[in-house]
Amino acid sequence: MSKDAPIVHVVDDDASFLSAISRLLRASGFSVKTYSSAHEFLAQHDAATPGCVLADLHMPKMNGLDLQSVLDQTANPLPIVFLTGHGDIPSSVRAMRGGAEDFLEKTGPKKKLVEAVTRALTRDSREREARARRRELRARFDTLTERELEVLSHVVRGQLNKQIAGDLGIHERTVKLHRTAITTKLKVQSVAELTSLTQEAGIFPLPFPKGQ
């Protein structure tokens, strides 16, 4: 994971506007990279670097909405803020539904622009952390054997060892052994911690019953 400063990627086919807005963003303290088309951006894009996208909605070949749907397919989709010469409702609705951070007019107030970019970067870093944590948890759960996962599913449902042994047709002692292996591998101390971790990792699709 890169510890680099987040970058604002500005994509616009209008060179004049592109240089003007990058000046403003730099003067406002952001790291900026400019691209004259969506293709150029995608070619240079490194999903590992945090940041956000500021794209013109109306561009030849691939427009802003197309770019948004391509970005959504990547491992680390960057939040996107759209810019447009004038707002038209159907496009803005589509953009917001697609998860756009904001939808701004090019001649809109500077304050709104800076706020939107800041918000997009914050969201990116938050989502990035959540994704990293989830990946790390998954890695931990991946070390469990199938039997251990089976036992875990019963444990998080709040069943006692005797019940689990009955259900799985194994000795109660064996259940205890499995539980010890699980807590060691997942680096947890209590059943409560185990339950919340399992929930966070999204391992089991079933809703968890109340903890003990």
Add this chain to the structure above:
Amino acid sequence: MCPDEERSQPPMSLITIIWSMSASACLTLGGISFLIWCRNRTALSNLVFSLLALGASAWTICELWMMRAATPVEFATVLRWGHVAVWLIVVSLVGFVHFYLHSGRSWLAWTICGVRTLLLVVNFVVGKNLNYLEVTRLGHMRLLGESVVIPEGVHNPWILLGQLNLVMLIIFLVDASVTTWRRGDRARAITVGGSIVFYVLVSTAQSLFTFYGIVRLPYVGTVFFIGLIAVLGFELSGETIRASQLDRRVREVEAGLHEIEERMTLAVESADFGIWIRDLVRNEIWATDKWRALFGFPEAERLEFNRILDRIHSEDRDTFISAHKKATEGDGSYETEYRVVLPSGEVRWIGSRGRAELDDAGKPILVRGVSHDISGRKLAELESRELRKEIAHVDRVSMMGQLASALAHEINQPLGAILRNAEAAELFLQSASPDLDEIRAILADIRKDDQRAGTVIERMRTLLRRQTLDKRPVDVGELVGEVIALVRPDAIARRVKLELAVADHLPRVFGDAVHLQQVLLNLIVNGMDAIDEAKPGDRRIRVIASLSGAQAVSITVSDSGRGIPADILTHIFDPFFTTKPKGMGMGLPICRTIIELHNGRLWAENRPEGGASFQFTLSTAEQTVTK
């Protein structure tokens, strides 16, 4: 009863029986014929025949009387009165030939009648009668076992004229018969002409022979007359039979006609046509039930032209009247469409066509017309027109919308760049040591973007200005009329009454007809929108074209809407100013531009009586050309 008398006069007198029966037979036949004439006054041959029969009957009685005369004086007197019967026989015989055979020379006929009348006068003036100056004695002879009188006396010389008269009659009859024969009516020539000639000939011969004593006989013309009457009576009865046959034929033809009429009615009704006939001579109107249903008249109600006119929609009445005028005063036919307002208030479109029938002098005597309900078609027409208009509007709006959208995008790019550059420059200037090179670059970019925005605007203006005007002399009446025709369906659909007043002899104006019509159309449609907004009871738009000064024509479009609020009045010609939810705010500015390109003026004002009025002036073609 005296036995002596019984001996001298046998109880069964054949002469009495024959002569009195003949007289009554003649009277009977004559009576029947007379009755026929009474019922049909045009059957003059029947009347003449009845007179002939009457004369024959009277003569028969005279003959019987003469055969039984006791004294010469009695005989002479009876014969004198008998000549009245002879006159009647001769005259009616001539008349019969004339009326029945339709032949015979009229000069001969008149001569015969004239001479016979003269002889009748002579008969009463000269001597005892036409035959005798003096009857000297009565001889007797036996006839049919009875003693009958035979006269002797001094002959009247006028009798020669009487005999000549009879010869003329025979010539007349032969000539008439021959004419009839030649005409091809041979049966009649033989039965009627032949028998008349025959009987007149033999009776004349008999009377001559008797008169000159060649044959010793009393006057027995009756024997021949009864034959004549019988033949003619038979012939006339045949005529009566023919008449009844003809009557039957007529009935059959009438039945056929009725059948044809029924079929016509069926065809017409199944095609949903109503027929009406206007009799201009008797001033009556007849119409089929279907027609009455179309116009909402009950079956029994009497139809009058004015009442029909009342049923027609007030706006279409002039159309209807002029169509009928065209039929009765013009080329004899009409074809028109109009609305009928039924008593229930329902409005119905009627398509009607018809033709006038003229008399020999070329004067119309009646107008026949067929009408049918075309409401369905009219409604579809109106709807499709509405739809077309809607599509055109949507087209225009979306085109304008796209244009505006493209313009906004093109302009906002440089504007956005300028704004961001300026904001960036401000931020740079806030730092302790501003990067002046950067700021210089920013300013250069701002200038560049400003020029770019200017170029975009200039490009748009050239695009809009590219439409050129094709100016030529335009007839104002035609111009206005075409626009009115174009909007009339909309106006009807929106229940707005369009009034048009174009001054006579307006000079032509110099302009682009299509653009001027666009202006007029815009103003009229705006007026209708204003009426719809205000929903007043009086829904009308008035278009007036009149001379304005010596070298200009002014056209005014006024509506019965609410008028224009004072604060809006000064802005209505501003681009993008609109009070309509779907409006672009470009209609009136474009109108004003078009009129100004024509060197005219367009302005708006509120009318004192309510509603708004838009007026524009155009210079006349003559004035522009001389300029």
